[in-house]
Amino acid sequence: MYTTDQFEGMIANTTTIKGYNGDEINAYFARPEGPGPFPAIVVIHHLPGWDELYREFTRKFAHHGYLAISPDLYSREGKGTPEDVAAAVRAEGGVSDDQCMGDLQASAEFILSLPNSNGKVGTFGTCSGGRHAFLAGCKLDIFDAIVECWGGNVIMNSSQLTEKQPKSPNEFTSQLNAPLLGLFGDLDQSPTPDQVNQHESELKSANKNYEFHRYPEAGHGFMYYDRPIYHQSSSVDAWQKVFTFLEKNIS
Amino acid sequence: MCTMICEQANMTGSGKGTEGWFPLEQANVFYDHPFHAPWEYGVNIDFVNKSMGVGSRVSVELSPESAKLLAETIIKALEKGEKDPQIKISVLD
Numbered sequence: 532m533y534t535t536d537q538f539e540g541m542i543a544n545t546t547t548i549k550g551y552n553g554d555e556i557n558a559y560f561a562r563p564e565g566p567g568p569f570p571a572i573v574v575i576h577h578l579p580g581w582d583e584l585y586r587e588f589t590r591k592f593a594h595h596g597y598l599a600i601s602p603d604l605y606s607r608e609g610k611g612t613p614e615d616v617a618a619a620v621r622a623e624g625g626v627s628d629d630q631c632m633g634d635l636q637a638s639a640e641f642i643l644s645l646p647n648s649n650g651k652v653g654t655f656g657t658c659s660g661g662r663h664a665f666l667a668g669c670k671l672d673i674f675d676a677i678v679e680c681w682g683g684n685v686i687m688n689s690s691q692l693t694e695k696q697p698k699s700p701n702e703f704t705s706q707l708n709a710p711l712l713g714l715f716g717d718l719d720q721s722p723t724p725d726q727v728n729q730h731e732s733e734l735k736s737a738n739k740n741y742e743f744h745r746y747p748e749a750g751h752g753f754m755y756y757d758r759p760i761y762h763q764s765s766s767v768d769a770w771q772k773v774f775t776f777l778e779k780n781i782s
Numbered sequence: 783m784c785t786m787i788c789e790q791a792n793m794t795g796s797g798k799g800t801e802g803w804f805p806l807e808q809a810n811v812f813y814d815h816p817f818h819a820p821w822e823y824g825v826n827i828d829f830v831n832k833s834m835g836v837g838s839r840v841s842v843e844l845s846p847e848s849a850k851l852l853a854e855t856i857i858k859a860l861e862k863g864e865k866d867p868q869i870k871i872s873v874l875d
Contacts, residue, residue, distance in 0.1 A: 578784040611836040614817050618828050619836040622810040659784050683784055751822055759820040
């Protein structure tokens with residue numbers, strides 16, 4: 532809990548890391564000033580790109596005492612405004628799951644190598660980033676906590692599978708190796724409430740450590756304060772749940 | 783979620799982007815989240831020239847109803863133009 536007598540400082544800037552395949556990619560890195568040790572978080576941007584909203588989310592985590600890094604998962608697709616880059620990526624069917632997992636692994640390794648890390652790292656993502664967060668919790672063993680916000684396409688039917696996304700993430704549920712926090716809006720069209728039910732039922736059957744919170748008045752992207760879909764009370768509660776979950780698991 | 787629904791077609795024409803006119807190469811028609819329009823899903827159309835970089839893009843975001851109306855309107859205009867014996871369209875490459 533912040534009190535007004537606390538000193539507070541933060542450094543935030545763009546850095547470069549070696550991602551999947553050794554490719555150099557940009558990442559936005561925000562961290563509190565001070566010796567630490569600090570817990571860390573990899574912040575996974577959504578399909579609209581490595582945008583201002585995600586830089587603000589990254590700084591929000593730093594403000595709460597986390598070493599926060601948000602890799603530009605679209606770094607290889609050219610440089611331009613986040614919207615132009617994201618539009619180009621969308622036209623190519625998104626980025627491959629393997630490439631994304633490689634970039635997330637590299638981001639986590641980078642942040643864990645810092646002298647002021649406490650040795651624990653979580654990940655947070657919304658929409659396609661929520662899907663990537665869940666997949667990372669199953670396919671990588673570096674994360675200690677997973678926050679999946681309305682992961683779209685965690686449950687995919689066969690017609691949605693592509694060369695870049697060859698398997699539905701829920702097929703990997705049995706491999707989930709970190710506690711999972713899931714946040715969903717009941718008015719979301721995707722994931723639908725039925726898909727969230729299925730997702731939860733599969734986690735339960737596999738005996739996984741998870742907690743789901745569902746907001747009856749919220750739709751897709753309810754934490755996006757720059758979109759009409761923003762739902763204030765759900766968003767405020769969801770952020771509280773995010774920080775409570777992270778404090779319990781990686782602080 | 784992001785639907786990833788995208789239909790593509792090669793295009794011949796010109797588009798006016800943030801840095802002026804450029805030759806078009808392709809149209810990408812998405813049924814997905816818009817960047818700016820205030821609804822969850824819409825028809826987003828990008829006219830692009832990939833070889834000129836990601837910024838060579840003319841974009842519109844339409845409601846599904848508007849997109850249908852636009853498609854019908856384009857067909858109507860084409861039919862009128864193609865029926866007019868005095869109009870000859872030629873494309874100079």
